[in-house]
Amino acid sequence: MSWHIVRGKQKYIILYEDYVDITKLVRELCFHRSLLSLINVGEPDQLASILNKELMGTYIYLSLKVKKTREVLSLLYDLGFSPLDLQVVKEESERAIFCAHCHTVFITDDHPHAVCEKCNITLSVTNHWSTFHHAFLGSFEFEGDSL
Numbered sequence: 001m002s003w004h005i006v007r008g009k010q011k012y013i014i015l016y017e018d019y020v021d022i023t024k025l026v027r028e029l030c031f032h033r034s035l036l037s038l039i040n041v042g043e044p045d046q047l048a049s050i051l052n053k054e055l056m057g058t059y060i061y062l063s064l065k066v067k068k069t070r071e072v073l074s075l076l077y078d079l080g081f082s083p084l085d086l087q088v089v090k091e092e093s094e095r096a097i098f099c100a101h102c103h104t105v106f107i108t109d110d111h112p113h114a115v116c117e118k119c120n121i122t123l124s125v126t127n128h129w130s131t132f133h134h135a136f137l138g139s140f141e142f143e144g145d146s147l
């Protein structure tokens with residue numbers, strides 16, 4: 001999993017779900033001595049009422065599987081959080097990929113090279129996370145490029 005620590009916030013929240021290991025992230029955030037809440041995301045409905053009470057200046061890490069990440073992100077945006085208030089912790093195994101060729105978003109655990117579901121082009125999966133598409137950018141891979 002990968003993330004970067006955003007400093008200077010009053011409070012941090014980690015939204016996680018079962019089977020996602022957040023131990024390292026928790027340890028790193030505790031090191032910065034800020035308030036920290038861990039919320040196990042069950043049904044997003046309940047989540048809304050919890051997050052509604054949160055103060056400005058709260059920073060949210062989402063450590064969720066791809067499908068849940070999308071649900072929760074749209075909920076957070078509805079509640080008025082902006083992309084600057086949150087960060088998606090990327091799981092190593094399962095990724096949403098945005099195909100640079102046909103603009104399809106598909107989910108795969110096949111990377112760094114993935115074959116687009118729709119147009120069958122082989123993509124190089126980059127670490128560029130698109131907050132607009134909620135996916136990693138998959139760029140073209142040219143034959144012999146690896147040499």
Ligand SMILES: [Zn+2]
Nearest residue numbers: 099102116119
């Ligand atoms: Zn494609």
